[in-house]
Amino acid sequence: MTHFLPFLVTAMNRHSTFMCRNRFSLSPVALVLTVCGSLLFVSGCGKTPAASFRPNMVEAAKQRLKPEQEEQVATILEAMFGTPDNPIAMPETGLDIGKLRLAAGPVHSDIVGRKNGLFREHCSHCHGVTGDGMGPTAAFLNPYPRDYRPGWFKFKSTERADKPTHGDLVTILNNGIYGTSMPSFELLGEAKVDALVEYVKYLSMRGEAELNMMRYFFELDDEDEGKLPETRDFLVEEILLPVAERWQEAEDAVIEVPEMPEVDLAESIAMGKELFYGNKANCVKCHGVTALGDGQANDYDDWNKVVKQWSDEVQSSHEVSTKEMSREEKAEHREYLARADKALAGDALEPRTIQPRNLRQAIYRGGRRPIDFYYRIHAGINGAPMPAAAGTLTPDEIWHVVNYIRSLPYEFDGELGADRSMVARDRL
Amino acid sequence: MLSHTLRRGTLALATLVALPTAASAAEWGDISGRFVYGGDAPVAAKLTIDKDVDVCGKHNLVNEELVIGPNKGVANVVVFVRDRKIDVHPDLKATEPVVLDNLNCRFSPHVVFVQTGQDLIIKNSDPVGHNSNVATLKNPASNTLIPASGETKVSFRSDEAVPAAVTCNIHPWMKGWVVVRDNPYAAVTDEEGNFTIKSLPEGEVELQFWHEKAGYLDSIVINGKKTDVKRGRMDVDVSAKGTDLGEMVLDSSVFK
Amino acid sequence: MRNRLAGIFWSILFLAVPVLGVGVFAIAPSIDVWLPKDVSSHGKEIDSLFYFILALTGIVFIVTEMLLFWFIWKYDAAARGDEKATYIHGSHTLEVIWTIIPAVTMLFLAIYQMNAWADMKMRRPVMKPTVEVVARQFEWRLRYPGPDGDLGTPDDLFLVNDLHVPVDEDILIQLKSMDVLHSFFLPNLRMKQDAVPGMKIPVWFKATETGQYDLVCAELCGWGHYKMKGRITIESREDYDAWLEAKYREQEATQPEPMDEIL
Numbered sequence: 001m002t003h004f005l006p007f008l009v010t011a012m013n014r015h016s017t018f019m020c021r022n023r024f025s026l027s028p029v030a031l032v033l034t035v036c037g038s039l040l041f042v043s044g045c046g047k048t049p050a051a052s053f054r055p056n057m058v059e060a061a062k063q064r065l066k067p068e069q070e071e072q073v074a075t076i077l078e079a080m081f082g083t084p085d086n087p088i089a090m091p092e093t094g095l096d097i098g099k100l101r102l103a104a105g106p107v108h109s110d111i112v113g114r115k116n117g118l119f120r121e122h123c124s125h126c127h128g129v130t131g132d133g134m135g136p137t138a139a140f141l142n143p144y145p146r147d148y149r150p151g152w153f154k155f156k157s158t159e160r161a162d163k164p165t166h167g168d169l170v171t172i173l174n175n176g177i178y179g180t181s182m183p184s185f186e187l188l189g190e191a192k193v194d195a196l197v198e199y200v201k202y203l204s205m206r207g208e209a210e211l212n213m214m215r216y217f218f219e220l221d222d223e224d225e226g227k228l229p230e231t232r233d234f235l236v237e238e239i240l241l242p243v244a245e246r247w248q249e250a251e252d253a254v255i256e257v258p259e260m261p262e263v264d265l266a267e268s269i270a271m272g273k274e275l276f277y278g279n280k281a282n283c284v285k286c287h288g289v290t291a292l293g294d295g296q297a298n299d300y301d302d303w304n305k306v307v308k309q310w311s312d313e314v315q316s317s318h319e320v321s322t323k324e325m326s327r328e329e330k331a332e333h334r335e336y337l338a339r340a341d342k343a344l345a346g347d348a349l350e351p352r353t354i355q356p357r358n359l360r361q362a363i364y365r366g367g368r369r370p371i372d373f374y375y376r377i378h379a380g381i382n383g384a385p386m387p388a389a390a391g392t393l394t395p396d397e398i399w400h401v402v403n404y405i406r407s408l409p410y411e412f413d414g415e416l417g418a419d420r421s422m423v424a425r426d427r428l
Numbered sequence: 429m430l431s432h433t434l435r436r437g438t439l440a441l442a443t444l445v446a447l448p449t450a451a452s453a454a455e456w457g458d459i460s461g462r463f464v465y466g467g468d469a470p471v472a473a474k475l476t477i478d479k480d481v482d483v484c485g486k487h488n489l490v491n492e493e494l495v496i497g498p499n500k501g502v503a504n505v506v507v508f509v510r511d512r513k514i515d516v517h518p519d520l521k522a523t524e525p526v527v528l529d530n531l532n533c534r535f536s537p538h539v540v541f542v543q544t545g546q547d548l549i550i551k552n553s554d555p556v557g558h559n560s561n562v563a564t565l566k567n568p569a570s571n572t573l574i575p576a577s578g579e580t581k582v583s584f585r586s587d588e589a590v591p592a593a594v595t596c597n598i599h600p601w602m603k604g605w606v607v608v609r610d611n612p613y614a615a616v617t618d619e620e621g622n623f624t625i626k627s628l629p630e631g632e633v634e635l636q637f638w639h640e641k642a643g644y645l646d647s648i649v650i651n652g653k654k655t656d657v658k659r660g661r662m663d664v665d666v667s668a669k670g671t672d673l674g675e676m677v678l679d680s681s682v683f684k
Numbered sequence: 685m686r687n688r689l690a691g692i693f694w695s696i697l698f699l700a701v702p703v704l705g706v707g708v709f710a711i712a713p714s715i716d717v718w719l720p721k722d723v724s725s726h727g728k729e730i731d732s733l734f735y736f737i738l739a740l741t742g743i744v745f746i747v748t749e750m751l752l753f754w755f756i757w758k759y760d761a762a763a764r765g766d767e768k769a770t771y772i773h774g775s776h777t778l779e780v781i782w783t784i785i786p787a788v789t790m791l792f793l794a795i796y797q798m799n800a801w802a803d804m805k806m807r808r809p810v811m812k813p814t815v816e817v818v819a820r821q822f823e824w825r826l827r828y829p830g831p832d833g834d835l836g837t838p839d840d841l842f843l844v845n846d847l848h849v850p851v852d853e854d855i856l857i858q859l860k861s862m863d864v865l866h867s868f869f870l871p872n873l874r875m876k877q878d879a880v881p882g883m884k885i886p887v888w889f890k891a892t893e894t895g896q897y898d899l900v901c902a903e904l905c906g907w908g909h910y911k912m913k914g915r916i917t918i919e920s921r922e923d924y925d926a927w928l929e930a931k932y933r934e935q936e937a938t939q940p941e942p943m944d945e946i947l
Contacts, residue, residue, distance in 0.1 A: 125907065137907060157940060161568025176823055176844055183823035183908070184844040187915055215565065218659070219589045242566075242586075260938050280575040282557035285479065285598045299597055302563075320684045368842055369937045380571050385597035387559035387573040391580055410838050 051084040051106070051120075053077070053130045056149060056207070057347035059214045061339045062310055072228060073213045076235060081206040084120075084129050087199075092236055093244045095202050102192070103199035118192055119199050122185060131203030133303070134349065141181045144349050147303055148200060149207025151243065152383035155366035156250075160379040160388050163250035169197040171367070179363040201247060208243040257374050258395040265403060272404025275397055281389060283401070286356040291408050293358035301354040302383045307344070308351035314340040354384060362409035373402040455630040456517050457666045461673030463505045463621040466649060467680035469496035475601040477533070480556045484533035484599060492538050492603075493641045494683055501621025502639070502678055504539045506591060506607050508614035509625070510634040510661060517627035520612040522546045525581070528594065528604065530558040530574060535594060535604025537616070539640075544584050544610040550594075551579035557598065562606060564592040571597070584608045591638060605640055628666045635662045642682045649677035702749040709742070720871045723897070723918065725890040727874040729800045737793065804875075808886050813858040814849060817887075819866035819879040822908035824899060828928060841932050845914040850924040851894050857887040867903035870916055876902055891918040 060070050082088035087104045089095035107117035115121075120129065126145035128135040133147030146153075155172060156164030173193045176184035185193055213228060216238070220226065228234070261268070275281040276291075288295035300308050318337060322330045357364070366372050366381070377398050380388035389398060472490040495503040525547035529536045533554060542548045550560045552574040560580065561571040566588055572580040588608040596602040607614055613633075615623040637645040637660045644660030651674070664671060712718045722731060812833050818825040823845055830839030835858070849855045859868050861879035868887060869876045872895075877887045899914035919927070934941075 122911070161570060178825065178842075178844075181821065183821075183911060187845055187913060215589065246568075254940065257939060279555075279557045280578075282559075282573065282575065282598065285557070296597070296600075298600060302569075316684070320681075324681065362840075362842075369935055371937050371940060374938075380573075382569075385561070385571070387561065387571045387597065389573045392573045392575055392578055407838065410836075 051129050053084060053206070054128070054132060054134075054347070056132070056210050056214060057343040058307065058310065059211055061336075061343040063214050063217060064336060065214060065217060066226065069217055069226060069228075073210060076213065076228070076230070076239075077206060077210055080209065080235070080240060081202070087202060089202070090236075090240065092240055093202070093205055094248050095205075096198055099195040099198035100202055102195040118188075118196055122188070123196065123200075126181065131200065131207060132347075134347070139349055142352070143180055143354075144303070144352070145181070147207075148204040149211060150303065150306075150383075151204050151208040151246075152302060153204075154381050154383055155372075155376075156382075157255060157371075157375050158250050158253040158379070159255060159390075160382050162253040163247045165250050165254060166197060166201075169200060170194065173197060175367065177365045179361075179365045205240075205243050205247065209239050212239050212243065255375055255378055255390075257371055257378075260370065260399045260402075261396045268400045268403040269407050270404075271397075272400035272402070272407075275393070275401050276404055281393055281397070281401055286385065287359055288356070291359040293356040296356055296385070298353055299385045300351060301385070304351040304354065307348045310340075311344050311348075311351065314344065356385075359405055359408045360411075368406075370399075370402050370406065373405060374398055377401055455668035456627040457630055457668045458624055458626050458670045459628060459633075459635070459664060459666060459673065460622065460624040460670070461507075462623075462675050463502040463617050464675050464677050465496045465500045465502050465621075465680065466677040469500060470494065470680075477601065479599050480533070483554065483556045487532040487534070489532075489534055489601065492534070495538070495619070497619035497621060499620060501617065501619055503617055503619045503621065504605075504640065505617040505621070505623070505645070505678075506539060506541075506605075506614065506638040507617070507623050507625065508541075508607065508609050508636055508638075509611065509628070510636050512610065514611055514613065514633065515629040516611055516613075517629070520627055522612055525549045527551060528560075528606070529553050530560070530596070530602075533599055534602060537604075539591070539605045539607065539616045541607045541609070541614045541616060542584065543612060544587055544608060546583065548582045548584075548606065549579055550574060550582060552576055558596045558602070559598055561595045561597055562592055563595070564588055564606070564608070565590065567592075567608070586610070591640070607638075630666050630668055632663055632665055635664050636660050637662070639678075639683075642678070645678065645682060647679065647682055649679060650674070654679075699753065702745070706742075706746065709738075720897075722872065722874060723891055723893040723895065724873040724875065725892055726800070726803055729803070730874040733797050733800055736796075740789070740793075809854040809856055809888055811854060811856050813886075814855045815847065816858040816860065817847070817868060817879075818860045818862055819868065819901065819905075819912075820862035821864065821906050822901075822911040824868075824912065824914045825862075830932065839932075841928065841935060843931060845899075847899055847914060847916045848924055848927055849891060849916065849918055850921045851891050851918050853921070854890055855888060859885040859887050864905050865903050866901050866905045866912070869900050869902035870897065871900070872897040873916070878903060894918050894920060 055070060055074060060073075065073075080088065080090060085105045087097070087100040089097040089100055102114070102116055103119045105117045105120070107115070107121045110116050123135075125135045125137050126141065127133055127148070128138070128145075131148040133145040135145065138145050151163070153164045153169070155177070156162075156168040158164060158168070170193055172182070173196060174184060174186040176182050185196070188196075216228060217226065220228070263271075276283040276287075277289075284295060286296040286299075287293055314337065317333075317340075320333075322333060325333060362368075364372070366376055376386070377393070378388065378390045378395075380386045389401075393401070472492070472495070475489045475491055477485045477489060492504075497503055522543045522545075526540055526542045526549070528540045528548060528550045530550070530552040531554065533556075540548070550572070552558050555576050557573065557575045559571060559573045561569075562582060563569050564584065566586045567584045570582055572582075574580055586608075587610040588606075591605045591607045594604040594606055607616070613625050613628055615625045617623045637648070637657065639645055646657050646660055648655050648657050664673065719731060719734070722728065812829065813835060815829075816827040816835055818827070824847065826843040826845075826847055827835060828841040828843070829835045830837065830841055832839055857868075859877060859879050860883070861881045863881060865881070866879040867876060868879055870889075873889050873891060875887065875889050877885060879885065896915055896917050899916045901909055901912035903909075905912070917927075
């Protein structure tokens with residue numbers, strides 16, 4: 001269709017000019033056709049430029065990278081990871097290039113009629129072509145779409161600091177994240193979901209490698225002259241492997257979950273309640289005495305915190321007096337501030353506070369199976385303020401808290417009505 | 429060209445770990461110095477305590493971003509040696525874990541230094557529960573719940589170019605710092621602004637200075653002369669007799 | 685001469701519109717772009733209403749189009765030379781006729797379809813909801829009441845996009861929307877109902893055949909409207925119960941599933 005339309009429009013244009021030249025008494029119609037045709041041609045049918053990854057402008061501005069340093073990072077990244085249309089899977093990443101190709105590129109059918117470009121079809125309008133969580137629709141959503149680049153993932157079966165397993169991400173795509181704007185993609189079928197997960201891992205590795213490089217400039221010695229060494233050793237050992245290896249380790253880092261203790265459910269719920277309000281588990285501090293998630297309202301998740309802290313810093317730099325600076329210092333200072341403001345306005349979304357989960361709605365982002373709750377409490381939620389309880393609570397105690405939390409949406413919580421189950425039913 | 433180098437060969441590369449080399453220097457010496465605040469010391473602002481007020485409210489907590497001692501010494505300046513392959517004095521093997529305490533609803537000490545591989549014990553001496561969110565960049569970040577009189581153990585695989593913030597999500601005013609290096613040569617200034625790094629190998633080392641409010645200290649007044657210290661880095665000669673850097677004045681504008 | 689050629693060109697072009705329109709309708713069923721297969725108990729009635737209205741409007745369309753072209757051809761100014769048109773002020777009789785005929789037709793349709801409407805939107809089976817469907821941007825969140833048959837109790841089963849119902853039984857769906865207007869559309873069950881934020885709308889039907897069919901959103905609900913593709917599986921009571929139980933067991937898992945089940 002896309003190839004056919006421009007042809008059609010050109011043909012129409014040609015036809016109408018032909019008619020004009022021959023002084024057919026149809027010029028108004030011809031004119032309308034020409035205008036419509038040209039509009040169509042200009043707006044929808046022109047050849048779109050090849051997609052490219054966006055550099056991490058916030059980090060670049062924060063690290064005060066010079067243009068040639070940014071360029072070096074971009075060049076290395078392209079050599080390591082390719083482009084959005086043509087991804088590269090270096091063997092060290094352990095990624096499957098076949099799956100990446102299925103997910104990458106513009107939406108199109110390949111030679112056997114299989115649909116490619118899945119990421120751009122289904123994900124990029126929120127998560128962005130780069131996986132930076134800043135697609136065109138991102139600013140509308142609350143919470144914001146995930147930025148894969150720092151490599152933090154919330155809902156997983158592994159320890160807090162570890163990457164999610166492949167299966168964890170598949171589960172997220174299949175179930176969606178209820179309570180956020182992430183819908184379910186289960187009906188796309190296993191192969192497509194699998195390819196998309198592989199591509200998310202790819203974008204995350206790429207983003208983290210970029211961050212590693214941008215931060216590394218600060219550590220360079222003077223004799224490096226502000227350039228990263230471009231040896232294979234350095235790039236693979238210092239930049240790529242520290243990221244890739246952690247993804248590969250994830251499959252072995254799954255939290256072991258002991259069986260739920262065999263106590264009466266009501267008893268377990270009562271013990272869980274005690275822990276929830278007690279000083280040991282301390283859930284009440286953030287989730288609130290009512291468990292409505294109103295205990296802590298001014299904290300940020302790690303993605304927003306990065307932006308918030310730096311924008312505060314930039315704000316206070318704006319207030320620094322430039323009186324005692326030399327001319328060069330002043331110019332440098334101004335340039336830094338201009339660049340910082342631009343990065344914050346164009347490459348970051350307005351930071352938002354994070355709300356602790358309202359536990360009475362029966363809407364759980366990371367899944368509602370008891371085991372999902374166990375993972376969340378055991379390891380905390382990476383990237384969010386929720387701390388890990390492992391080591392503080394015994395597995396049995398974690399199970400009690402799980403049971404209590406699962407009972408909360410149905411708990412009779414006042415004297416609102418005579419029929420206690422009605423209360424819960426109305427709420428949901 | 430670059431991509432060619434990268435893609436060529438799939439040799440399994442042995443992981444290179446930058447370990448400090450074993451002791452071989454002939455002579456060892458200390459570095460000491462003092463950071464002084466240039467100007468009138470500002471009054472530390474009182475913190476707003478809005479959580480666990482009955483426990484945390486009675487300690488008159490103040491903002492510790494900039495702590496100036498009674499004699500104008502700048503506390504909590506971090507000084508460390510940048511050189512990665514430095515000889516380490518045999519007596520300086522780190523064995524004891526370092527302790528960071530949640531005490532009186534603040535982190536004590538405010539800045540703590542730990543080596544890679546060494547354990548950092550974060551404990552809680554308060555009657556209320558805390559959590560300690562360690563925002564490391566190169567090491568996996570951690571965030572653990574620490575109940576009253578509980579503790580947790582953290583260790584680090586690699587050094588951190590920038591000290592990592594430690595915060596408590598329950599008590600938002602709480603903030604401390606962890607300095608992670610892969611050698612024992614680091615120090616934090618006391619209330620007098622004094623620091624000493626002991627038993628460095630003789631010869632030239634590269635020091636780096638950092639303060640939480642100022643970042644890397646790139647402007648220091650030494651002997652009344654403003655000296656540019658690029659990215660807080662300074663080459664210093666270590667002599668067996670000991671090297672005293674003397675009084676280094678940090679102008680108040682550094683902390684803005 | 686040129687004018688005449690152009691006139692013929694445009695006449696043929698515009699004549700092609702009604703001719704092709706009728707033609708497409710005529711061959712559509714044989715090239716499988718017609719109504720999707722009906723698997724509902726009430727579908728026949730809906731379809732026959734559709735056919736009846738189609739036939740009625742189709743005949744009127746053909747007759748009026750033919751008249752239109754006949755008039756254009758018959759009273760072509762070029763062909764009729766200098767003959768002058770007569771000015772009339774309008775015809776009261778004609779006005780009455782072409783007002784009353786459509787009005788009566790409409791009234792007839794309104795009365796004729798009342799029973800079908802009542803069956804679909806008013807005579808609701810007396811039962812508890814089989815499932816609650818919550819439409820949201822951009823998916824269908826499903827909640828089954830679980831063994832106790834009540835929604836809002838701890839044994840509720842939560843799923844997404846994958847709607848299952850038993851065959852040959854009355855199904856009552858409680859339809860809600862979380863955000864904007866959506867429309868719950870089951871083409872094979874001849875069922876379409878807007879989901880309105882703040883309302884719990886009952887939707888009921890009875891499926892007559894097992895199989896898997898589309899569940900789509902029929903109300904432009906935002907940029908991701910096209911993503912709201914769900915699936916309805918109509919199955920025997922035994923299969924349905926087994927499926928419910930398996931899903932419930934999955935939801936109550938206290939141990940990870942084996943890898944091969946996830947992938």
